Amino acid sequence: MILKLTKLLCFFGIHRYKTINIEFGFNPTDRVTTLECKNCGFTKIKADG
């Protein structure tokens, strides 16, 4: 039942992200974070700075 609920949340775009990779650029503020959803495996790349 919990699995079903989490899938529903994912369906609405509410993913439970965990950080799987962080890449740094030349500047400390130049950072690209790769996030993966624990529930459905959806990945998102977040660029900071």
Ligand SMILES: [Zn+2]
């Ligand atoms: Zn998800």
